[in-house]
Amino acid sequence: MAFLRNLLATIVGLIIFTLLGFFMLIGIIASASADEVPTVKTNSVLYFPMSGILMEKAVEDPFLNAFADGPAPQSLLDIIAAIRKAKTDDRIKGIYIEPMYLAGSYAGLQEIRDALLDFKESGKFVYAYGEYISESDYYVTSVADSLFLNPTGAIEFNGLDVNITFLKGMFDKLEIKPEIFRVGEFKSYVEPYIRKDLSKENRLQYSQLLNSMYNTYLSNVSNSVQIPVDKLTEISDQMKVSLPKDAVDVGLIHKLGYEDELKSVMKEKLGLAESKELRTMKMNKYIQAISKESNYSSNRIAVIVAEGNIAMGGDEGIVGATYAEEIRKARNNDKVKAIVMRVNSGGGSMTASDMIWRELMLTKGKKPIIASMGGAAASGGYYIAMPADTILAQPNTITGSIGIFGMWFNFGEFLENKMGITHDVVKTGAYSDIYTVTRALTDAERAIIQRGVNEGYEVFTQKAADARGMTQAELKKIASGRVWSGEQALQNGLVDELGSFNDAIELAAKAAGIEDNYSVAYYPKQKPFIEEVLEKMSAKVQFTLFGIDADPVIKKAKELNQLKGLQARLPGNLEVR
Numbered sequence: 001m002a003f004l005r006n007l008l009a010t011i012v013g014l015i016i017f018t019l020l021g022f023f024m025l026i027g028i029i030a031s032a033s034a035d036e037v038p039t040v041k042t043n044s045v046l047y048f049p050m051s052g053i054l055m056e057k058a059v060e061d062p063f064l065n066a067f068a069d070g071p072a073p074q075s076l077l078d079i080i081a082a083i084r085k086a087k088t089d090d091r092i093k094g095i096y097i098e099p100m101y102l103a104g105s106y107a108g109l110q111e112i113r114d115a116l117l118d119f120k121e122s123g124k125f126v127y128a129y130g131e132y133i134s135e136s137d138y139y140v141t142s143v144a145d146s147l148f149l150n151p152t153g154a155i156e157f158n159g160l161d162v163n164i165t166f167l168k169g170m171f172d173k174l175e176i177k178p179e180i181f182r183v184g185e186f187k188s189y190v191e192p193y194i195r196k197d198l199s200k201e202n203r204l205q206y207s208q209l210l211n212s213m214y215n216t217y218l219s220n221v222s223n224s225v226q227i228p229v230d231k232l233t234e235i236s237d238q239m240k241v242s243l244p245k246d247a248v249d250v251g252l253i254h255k256l257g258y259e260d261e262l263k264s265v266m267k268e269k270l271g272l273a274e275s276k277e278l279r280t281m282k283m284n285k286y287i288q289a290i291s292k293e294s295n296y297s298s299n300r301i302a303v304i305v306a307e308g309n310i311a312m313g314g315d316e317g318i319v320g321a322t323y324a325e326e327i328r329k330a331r332n333n334d335k336v337k338a339i340v341m342r343v344n345s346g347g348g349s350m351t352a353s354d355m356i357w358r359e360l361m362l363t364k365g366k367k368p369i370i371a372s373m374g375g376a377a378a379s380g381g382y383y384i385a386m387p388a389d390t391i392l393a394q395p396n397t398i399t400g401s402i403g404i405f406g407m408w409f410n411f412g413e414f415l416e417n418k419m420g421i422t423h424d425v426v427k428t429g430a431y432s433d434i435y436t437v438t439r440a441l442t443d444a445e446r447a448i449i450q451r452g453v454n455e456g457y458e459v460f461t462q463k464a465a466d467a468r469g470m471t472q473a474e475l476k477k478i479a480s481g482r483v484w485s486g487e488q489a490l491q492n493g494l495v496d497e498l499g500s501f502n503d504a505i506e507l508a509a510k511a512a513g514i515e516d517n518y519s520v521a522y523y524p525k526q527k528p529f530i531e532e533v534l535e536k537m538s539a540k541v542q543f544t545l546f547g548i549d550a551d552p553v554i555k556k557a558k559e560l561n562q563l564k565g566l567q568a569r570l571p572g573n574l575e576v577r
Contacts, residue, residue: 037292038285040091045266046082047280048097050137054104056307056344056374057522076108076374077305077342077522078287080501083115085290087122093270094125096280097144098259099137105344105375106213107394107486109139113220114500116143125269129262135160138252139217142224146265148257155247158239160214162206166192175413179441180405181450183457187403187481205482209398212485216395227251297519301508302330303340304523306356310348310380318345318384320352326523327359331366337518338368338508341388342501347380350404350456357463360387368511372504373397373495378483382494383460386467390507392499393486400494402464403481404456406449412438468493 051071058073086092095116102109116126120143128144130137131153138155141147149155171178171193178193188202198206218236222229227250235241235250247253263278272278281289304326308317330336341360347353360369364387371377371388378401385391393399415421415438423438434445441449458472465475470493478484478492489495497503509515 038281038289040089040281040286040289041279042091043093043270044091044279044281045270046086046092046095046283046286048079048095048283049100050097050102050140051100052102054102054108056108056342057305071103074102074104075287076104076111077303077501079283080111080115082283082287082290083112083119084502086286087119087124089290092124092281092286094127094266095119096262096266097126097128097141099128099130099133099141101132101134101137102140104136105398106136106139106217106396107373107375107398108344109136110216110220110394110396111374111500113140113143115502116140120145125266127262127266129257129259130155133253139221142221142252144254146255146262147253148255148259148262149244149247149253150258151244151256153244155241155244155252157236157241157247157252159236160210160217162210164192164198166196168192168194168196171409175417177410177413177440178407179410179446180407181446181453182403182405182481183453184403184480184482186483187401187405190405190407193407208488209483209485212488213396216485216487225251295519297514297517298335299337299512299514299518300333300335301338301340301505301512301514301518301520302333302336302523303342303505303520304330305342306381306384307342307344307374310345310352310356310384312349312352318348318352318356320349320355322524323384324355324359327356327363330523331359331363336367336521337512337514338370339363340501340504340508341369341371341385342374342504343371343377343381343385344374345381345384346376346378346398347383347401350380350383350460353380353383354459356384357387360384364389368508370504370508370511372499372501373399373486374501379403379481382464386464389511390497391495392497392504392507393489393495394500395485395487395490395498397486397489398483399486399489400478400484400492401481402460402475402479404453404460405481406453408435409437410440412440 052074053071054076055073056075057077058075083095086095097116120126125146126144127146127148128141129148129150130141131150133141133149133153133155135156135158138157178190180190180194182190185199185201186205188199188205191199191202218229218232221227222232227235235252240250241247241252244256248256264274267274267276267278270278304323306318306323310318310320312320327339330339363369369388371385371391373381373385373391373393374397376398377385377393378399382399382402412423415423425433425436427433431445431448434441434448461475461479462472464470464479465472468475478494484492484494486495486498490498499507505520506515509518512518
């Protein structure tokens, strides 16, 4: 008995000691993060390592920096603000970019590209060096005054693609049958569950979307490297760049060389002796430094950053009630003179989207509202952008997808035939178990659900038509769930202008009459550090099945579990590479 008592005491002591040590470590990290404010030294070069995952507004997270074992998030809005500040910062003499595959949308990369082009108008230099330069990385680095490629490296320049994964074959083998309800032949989110390949409608919209985005890509690269678009098309289509020297021969890069050689070029540009150290400051440190130097104004532009899946609940993405409350607070705050809705979302719950739409409509006319579309503002993402007084998109933003669907699964045969599990039911009415997942729906039940989907589509298209000054019939010609690039959306009347996030801020300031005196505040506010830590501790638990990482499967299952009620979502997991 004494042995067990001593053993228990030892275990409890170890647990307490471990917890105390852990929280002391957190305290040290948090304290160091709070005390360490970087300073910008004179004659510095801003160093931008293009790596990680591009997000709209990533939080500064010392816990993640200390313990991360994967790609770190990069904050797009902070990066473009930093480049904009560096343009007029006498301490910054130029920007040095090192591409290391920054995973992000082409519209997000367009924002960075535009900011760099604006920076160059100051007369300061932009240099870049890469060992492997992806197609998306090249879109940004092509603006460089001098671009070096490692002599043993590689550059990708062979066009864009979308690769869709289809799950119907798996569901057939498992005897799981999807129940699908939709409006619009282009509303193809459900296709991977009911087909083994692309429908002709889906192939058409993806083909035209990619061509529009790639035309933008080639046109902008052409302006930077002074190679005609038709020549760039030939280089891409025939994959004329397969070796590093090919990239020099066709003019995509300036020189094959090593990083130290490019640094020597920068030293010479700055008038430094070769023996002197090149003074660089990393982008994230510069962002921290200028945040402490920023001027405050009582005239505030509230930027509502809406990124991710639109849902009715949870602690991730765009939660309907949370964002509705943020908009309501901005409307009632006298310091807030204008609102910018920054949207990067492929949609989600129609009800949650409608909650946000309602608060924006209540704000409309009281304060200027500008929508700035990021990588995607499609389906539910378009729904929450359309109340704005002016909508701006990048030419390569993915938008539109005005359509509705409902989906869940019949697991009855899977449970009985694969697992030996059966079900029976007692009910008070003919439709008491209409939303079952253990049997096929009847025709009458399908008709009831389809009626709701049809009504949702009428609501969506009517609200979109009212917002865009069209008749519903005119709007439906460009709806049916079809996705468009920002450039196509402008031609179709779904957006008002092509422009950047900075353009949206300036437009909001002008509409509010505060062009010369304003500050920008981002919402929702960042959570307290310790709360972020505890959430990441719980989120970091990794699930494995037979030694295989099952996190992606669980993430997809979680997404499917959120498909409750009508859905306004972008087709599939649309990732342009």
